[in-house]
Structures are given as structure tokens and as C-alpha cells.
Amino acid sequence: MANDESLSRAHHPILHPGTRELTEGGFSREEVALANRNSGTLLEMLRHDVTPPGLHYLLIHFDVPYVPSAADWALDIGGLVERPLKLTLDELKRCPQRTLCVTLECAGNGRAAITPRSPSQPWHTEAVGTAEWTGTPLKALLERAGMVAGARDVVFHASDRGFDCGVEHDYARSLTPEQALGDDVLLAWAMNGAALLPQHGFPLRLLVPGWYGMASVKWLNRIEVIDRQFDGFQQVGTYMYRKTADEQGVPVTTMRVRSLMVPPGIPDWYTRRRLIEPGRVELFGRAWSGQGVPIAKVEVAAAGHWREARLDPVPDRYAWRGCHFEWHATPGEHELMCRATDAKGETQPIEQRFDRGGFGNNAVHRVQVTVR
Amino acid sequence: MANDESLSRAHHPILHPGTRELTEGGFSREEVALANRNSGTLLEMLRHDVTPPGLHYLLIHFDVPYVPSAADWALDIGGLVERPLKLTLDELKRCPQRTLCVTLECAGNGRAAITPRSPSQPWHTEAVGTAEWTGTPLKALLERAGMVAGARDVVFHASDRGFDCGVEHDYARSLTPEQALGDDVLLAWAMNGAALLPQHGFPLRLLVPGWYGMASVKWLNRIEVIDRQFDGFQQVGTYMYRKTADEQGVPVTTMRVRSLMVPPGIPDWYTRRRLIEPGRVELFGRAWSGQGVPIAKVEVAAAGHWREARLDPVPDRYAWRGCHFEWHATPGEHELMCRATDAKGETQPIEQRFDRGGFGNNAVHRVQVTVR
Numbered sequence: 001m002a003n004d005e006s007l008s009r010a011h012h013p014i015l016h017p018g019t020r021e022l023t024e025g026g027f028s029r030e031e032v033a034l035a036n037r038n039s040g041t042l043l044e045m046l047r048h049d050v051t052p053p054g055l056h057y058l059l060i061h062f063d064v065p066y067v068p069s070a071a072d073w074a075l076d077i078g079g080l081v082e083r084p085l086k087l088t089l090d091e092l093k094r095c096p097q098r099t100l101c102v103t104l105e106c107a108g109n110g111r112a113a114i115t116p117r118s119p120s121q122p123w124h125t126e127a128v129g130t131a132e133w134t135g136t137p138l139k140a141l142l143e144r145a146g147m148v149a150g151a152r153d154v155v156f157h158a159s160d161r162g163f164d165c166g167v168e169h170d171y172a173r174s175l176t177p178e179q180a181l182g183d184d185v186l187l188a189w190a191m192n193g194a195a196l197l198p199q200h201g202f203p204l205r206l207l208v209p210g211w212y213g214m215a216s217v218k219w220l221n222r223i224e225v226i227d228r229q230f231d232g233f234q235q236v237g238t239y240m241y242r243k244t245a246d247e248q249g250v251p252v253t254t255m256r257v258r259s260l261m262v263p264p265g266i267p268d269w270y271t272r273r274r275l276i277e278p279g280r281v282e283l284f285g286r287a288w289s290g291q292g293v294p295i296a297k298v299e300v301a302a303a304g305h306w307r308e309a310r311l312d313p314v315p316d317r318y319a320w321r322g323c324h325f326e327w328h329a330t331p332g333e334h335e336l337m338c339r340a341t342d343a344k345g346e347t348q349p350i351e352q353r354f355d356r357g358g359f360g361n362n363a364v365h366r367v368q369v370t371v372r
Numbered sequence: 373m374a375n376d377e378s379l380s381r382a383h384h385p386i387l388h389p390g391t392r393e394l395t396e397g398g399f400s401r402e403e404v405a406l407a408n409r410n411s412g413t414l415l416e417m418l419r420h421d422v423t424p425p426g427l428h429y430l431l432i433h434f435d436v437p438y439v440p441s442a443a444d445w446a447l448d449i450g451g452l453v454e455r456p457l458k459l460t461l462d463e464l465k466r467c468p469q470r471t472l473c474v475t476l477e478c479a480g481n482g483r484a485a486i487t488p489r490s491p492s493q494p495w496h497t498e499a500v501g502t503a504e505w506t507g508t509p510l511k512a513l514l515e516r517a518g519m520v521a522g523a524r525d526v527v528f529h530a531s532d533r534g535f536d537c538g539v540e541h542d543y544a545r546s547l548t549p550e551q552a553l554g555d556d557v558l559l560a561w562a563m564n565g566a567a568l569l570p571q572h573g574f575p576l577r578l579l580v581p582g583w584y585g586m587a588s589v590k591w592l593n594r595i596e597v598i599d600r601q602f603d604g605f606q607q608v609g610t611y612m613y614r615k616t617a618d619e620q621g622v623p624v625t626t627m628r629v630r631s632l633m634v635p636p637g638i639p640d641w642y643t644r645r646r647l648i649e650p651g652r653v654e655l656f657g658r659a660w661s662g663q664g665v666p667i668a669k670v671e672v673a674a675a676g677h678w679r680e681a682r683l684d685p686v687p688d689r690y691a692w693r694g695c696h697f698e699w700h701a702t703p704g705e706h707e708l709m710c711r712a713t714d715a716k717g718e719t720q721p722i723e724q725r726f727d728r729g730g731f732g733n734n735a736v737h738r739v740q741v742t743v744r
Contacts, residue, residue: 037498039408042409052570062639062641063638064416126409161638164641266534266535
């Protein structure tokens with residue numbers, strides 16, 4: 001494993017999946033294997049302010065590293081700093097700590113609805129979760145290390161390694177110094193009051209509240225300050241908004257405003273279509289946006305008429321907000337929709353926007369129901 | 373919700389998904405939605421004797437019931453008994469308790485490989501997990517209630533409700549009195565030393581060690597002794613081995629012998645194909661069988677030659693057994709296979725057997741690798 005260079009440019013053609021585009025007609029065996037490996041939340045669990053353990057979404061690019069104990073583990077902070085640091089988990093835990101309640105969503109949430117479809121994890125709407133993360137602010141450690149003049153990017157290297165599009169690399173992402181020095185960026189060792197589970201990054205992960213999940217690097221082991229723009233695969237080879245294959249694209253960063261509702265009634269096992277009784281139906285949903293921008297409004301539509309939902313009190317800055325809506329259900333077929341608007345005036349679109357990689361699809365949530 | 377009759381025979385045609393058979397060509401949107409909802413384990417996590425929380429497989433037919441507390445909950449034991457019982461969770465916890473380490477597998481594990489494919493959860497190989505379950509033996513409670521003469525089946529009713537093939541029902545399964553009085557059948561309230569998570573059946577579930585997972589009814593709220601063979605949907609409408617649609621079939625019960633290996637090397641993100649370095653490769657796997665029958669042998673094949681793996685010491689009766697194999701990898705393309713044989717002489721087949729519902733596919737595990 002290359003330790004000083006996370007990204008090997010030596011392509012291995014055997015492992016290159018190609019760039020074939022998938023169409024509506026059928027999902028591939030690889031997509032289903034990814035859907036089985038990665039975990040979505042269960043929409044009925046949106047009722048819980050904090051997602052129960054095991055139900056927070058998980059997107060794992062390579063294999064979860066096998067780390068039975070943190071005894072031999074340490075975090076390196078180096079590169080363009082005055083005082084390189086090496087910190088054990090115990091040393092990190094003795095630093096000042098904060099706990100933040102944060103909603104995280106995968107940037108590819110909603111990919112399965114976009115045609116043609118990028119060959120990747122085929123999320124429908126379930127790649128989201130909220131947890132209480134405990135860790136130490138990155139800012140203080142970076143100040144202790146002392147970034148020197150010329151620092152251009154802060155790179156977060158992880159221990160999971162594999163291929164993507166023929167490029168072998170350790171998972172790594174970067175932030176600009178300004179982003180990395182944000183008050184709420186944490187080096188987190190606990191989730192919901194317990195040590196990180198292996199699949200959530202044990203022993204340490206980055207947490208960048210308000211951003212899509214790819215920025216919150218799991219199995220973090222090295223932070224490196226560099227004098228150039230980081231060009232690792234996970235920074236420039238993917239997680240870019242692109243309409244065509246040849247454009248440079250715009251980096252995927254903070255979460256777009258979004259809402260989801262708990263599907264009412266009871267489901268059919270296979271189709272997940274809902275059956276409900278006529279009369280008053282209490283609908284419940286959650287809404288969130290990026291960068292800690294508050295949710296200003298959630299609307300629900302039945303039969304195409306949008307009406308405002310009642311919002312729960314303002315939650316912690318980075319946590320989703322609950323909302324309630326009363327619907328008088330009449331017999332027949334209905335499509336329920338919900339859409340959120342944030343304090344900056346951003347609203348969910350009715351139809352998804354095309355993105356080649358399937359990123360950032362925050363179209364309104366639709367639930368088909370049959371009223372008996 | 374019908375409380376005295378879990379199974380409504382009133383079909384609701386709108387919710388009937390039909391019985392169309394799926395072919396190799398492409399997976400349906402519904403299958404992908406199920407794969408996102410249900411969770412497989414991660415094969416690299418087979419290294420852990422006990423599957424970490426959140427990585428045990430989950431197959432959830434309907435919605436997880438929202439039960440914020442067990443304060444208003446009680447278990448009813450009734451029907452053909454001399455002394456009907458109603459027990460709160462605290463009362464159950466004061467009963468004698470046992471902890472068993474149990475490997476559970478979904479009966480549909482491997483369904484995705486069977487053509488034509490049944491429209492259901494498209495598992496590849498990942499629907500398995502091992503946990504330490506704590507509860508009270510069912511036998512003592514049934515003896516306390518006193519089954520009367522004529523008892524034919526013991527029915528376990530749960531609180532999750534929905535449709536399957538147009539039939540509305542609460543999830544329910546039965547055991548014969550003899551099976552229900554087995555020494556190791558538990559009413560479990562804890563998993564790995566903690567209260568059941570909502571998705572694993574909080575506040576109480578049945579645990580039938582050695583059987584496929586459908587028998588271990590989650591969200592259990594009522595046990596009913598009846599004078600006839602239980603004909604609920606989950607007992608006779610599914611979980612039957614059938615080659616054709618019109619045969620009665622054979623009930624799915626205990627797990628078939630099976631083994632899985634941790635895929636060696638590093639993966640490609642999309643194809644999951646493995647790349648490994650040439651030379652000595654340590655392979656690790658797990659094997660288990662039904663009814664607590666011990667694993668007698670695990671074999672691994674590279675280039676088609678089967679050789680015996682070294683087995684870890686005999687584990688707890690119902691837990692999977694670790695196995696180790698050393699492979700000298702040479703550059704090129706390889707298919708690794710593993711197969712287990714249990715103490716009754718049952719061995720995994722090389723090719724899957726056809727089953728219409730996709731049940732019981734215990735064919736050998738195959739992993740494609742590229743040696744650099």
C-alpha cells in the first residue's frame with residue numbers, strides 16, 4: 001500500500017467496469033450487489049429524531065478495514081505544517097470535545113430515478129440518517145500543527161483501498177484550509193454515545209456537517225496539508241456534477257434541500273405500494289438542507305394541491321426538522337408528494353435534474369397510495 | 373387491525389404484484405428497492421465471531437413497528453392452554469434466562485442466482501449474521517400455561533402488518549408443539565447484551581436456533597395454541613420449496629449447510645472484482661449448518677482442485693465455525709470456491725438447485741479474483 005501517494009495512476013484494465021450507461025429497462029447484477037452491500041435507512045424510521053443504530057445509511061466504497069483495536073492506531077497530521085503531530089485515540093479523546101446532531105445524506109441519493117443511469121449504487125430515496133457525533137474540532141488541531149504559507153488544500157487520507165474506473169487508490173478527500181478551519185468540522189470517535197462501529201469508520205472519521213456524506217471520510221488515518229489542489233480520484237474523478245462525460249464539472253459539496261415522508265398505511269411486501277383506510281391520516285416527514293441552513297417551509301400535495309405542513313420546533317443546526325400534515329383520505333388511487341424550502345429560498349424541484357453521475361437528485365418525494 | 377384473525381382472505385387486487393417471473397436480463401425497480409431496504413452483511417465482516425451491530429442481515433417484510441417504549445406492551449399466551457398468560461417485558465426478564473450465540477440466515481439467501489427468479493428480495497450471498505441472543509426459554513412458559521390435549525400448532529403472531537400476493541395479514545408463523553418445546557427456543561429481548569433494536573424486533577422476538585430466519589418472528593406479541601395446522605400466509609403461502617406453481621411444496625425449516633469466505637485482496641467499487649498480489653494469501657471463511665449440526669469439513673478450490681481448510685475450534689452449537697486456507701496465488705484470473713460438509717454428511721452443491729421461490733440456495737461460494 002503506497003503510503004506517501006494515495007493515488008496510483010497505474011490503471012488496471014481488467015478491473016475497469018467501463019462507462020456503459022444503464023437505462024430504465026433493468027438494473028444490473030452489480031447494481032443489486034451494491035444495493036445489498038450498502039444500507040439505506042427505513043423510511044418508517046424517520047419518526048426517530050436520532051436514527052437507531054444499524055439504520056443510518058451506509059455507503060462503503062471498498063471494504064471496511066478490519067481494525068480489532070485502536071491500540072496500534074494513530075492519526076498523523078503533516079505536510080505543510082510547522083509542527084507535525086501524531087496522536088493516539090486516547091490523546092484525541094483528551095482534547096476538547098463537542099457533540100453535534102447531524103443529518104448526513106449520500107450525494108447519490110435518488111440516483112436510481114435518473115435516466116440514463118450511472119453504474120453505481122442505485123439509491124432510491126433512503127440514503128440518509130441522523131446521529132449524534134462526538135469528537136474534537138479539527139480547527140484546534142490544525143492551529144496546533146500550524147499550517148504554513150502556501151497551504152492550498154487539506155487532504156484526509158483513509159485506510160480503505162480499492163479501484164474505481166481502473167484507478168487504484170486509498171479513499172481520500174480534501175477541503176480548502178478555509179473549509180477545514182470551519183468551527184463545526186469534527187474528528188469524530190463516537191456515534192450516539194458509543195465508539196464508532198467498524199462500518200462507520202472506527203477508530204476515527206472526519207465529520208463535515210452540512211455536506212453530503214463523501215466529505216466525512218471514514219477510517220481516517222492521515223491529514224496532509226499540500227501546496228496544490230488535491231487531484232485524488234474521489235475529489236476530481238467522481239463527486240462532480242456533470243451533464244456530459246467531457247465537461248470538467250462542478251464539485252459536489254453541501255446537501256441540497258430535501259424532505260422525505262413516512263409512507264402512511266401498510267405496505268405490500270414486493271411493490272411497497274401502500275394501502276390506507278379512508279378518513280383522517282396523520283402524515284409525518286423530515287426535511288433538511290445543507291450548510292446548516294434552516295428549513296423554512298414544507299409543503300405536502302395530494303391531488304396536486306400544495307398545502308403547508310406544520311413544522312416541529314427548530315432543531316439543532318445540522319439536524320433534520322420534523323413536520324406534520326393532516327390529510328383527509330378518500331377512496332381511490334393517490335400520489336402524495338412533499339417538498340421543502342430552506343431559509344435561502346431553495347426549493348426541491350418537481351422533476352429531477354439530469355446528472356451524469358446521479359448526484360444531488362433532490363426532487364420531491366412521491367408516495368403512491370391506495371385508499372380502501 | 374384484526375386481533376383474533378391475523379389473516380384476512382379478502383384479496384385486494386390493486387396490491388397484487390402478480391406472479392411474473394424475472395429473468396437474468398435485468399432486475400426490476402422493486403427488487404432494487406427491496407435490496408436498498410433490507411440489509412446484507414458485508415463479507416469482510418465474517419472475520420468477527422459476532423457480527424457487529426448494524427451488520428447482521430435484516431429481512432423486513434412490512435414496516436418496522438414504531439414502539440418507543442415497552443411500557444404498554446405485554447405478551448399474550450392463549451388459545452388451547454389451561455392458564456392463559458399475559459406477561460410484561462419486566463416479568464419476562466425475571467424469568468430464567470439464557471444467552472445463545474446463533475448464526476441466522478435468510479431462507480432466500482442466494483435467490484438472485486436462480487433463474488427464472490422469484491420477484492422478492494434479490495439476495496446474492498450476504499443474508500447472514502451471528503449474534504448473542506438473550507431471552508427466556510419458551511418451553512418453561514408453555515409448560516406454565518399448560519397446553520391441553522388436541523393442541524396441534526403453536527402460532528407466533530407479530531405486530532407488523534401488510535400484504536403479500538394480495539393477502540392482508542399480520543406476520544405470523546407456527547411451530548408444532550414438539551418444535552416449540554425444544555430446549556433452545558427462546559423469547560429474546562436482548563441482542564449482543566443490549567435491548568433489541570427496533571429493526572430486530574423490539575421489544576420481543578422469537579428465536580429458533582438452527583432454522584432459517586423466517587421462524588424467528590420479530591415484534592412478537594401473541595402466542596396462540598390451536599387445534600389445527602396453521603394456514604397463515606407466511607406458513608403456507610410462502611417459505612415452501614416448490615419447483616412449480618401448482619405443487620403443494622415442502623416447508624422451509626432448518627438451514628442447509630453453507631460456507632462463505634472473506635473476499636481476499638482489494639475490490640473494484642462497481643464490479644466488486646478482487647485484485648490481489650501474487651504469493652501467499654491467507655483465506656478466511658465461516659461455515660454453518662442447520663439444527664446445530666456441527667461442521668465437519670470445509671474445502672477450498674482454486675483452479676478446480678479441492679483441498680481441506682483448517683477449522684477453528686468447535687464453536688457454540690448454533691454459531692458459525694471459522695476456517696483458514698493458505699493459497700499460493702499466481703498471476704492471472706482465478707475463481708476461488710469454498711464448500712462445507714456437516715457431521716450428517718450434507719455437502720454444498722456445486723450448482724444451485726432450482727426453487728421457484730428462490731429458497732435454500734446453498735451452492736458453493738465463488739469469488740472471482742485477478743492476481744496482479
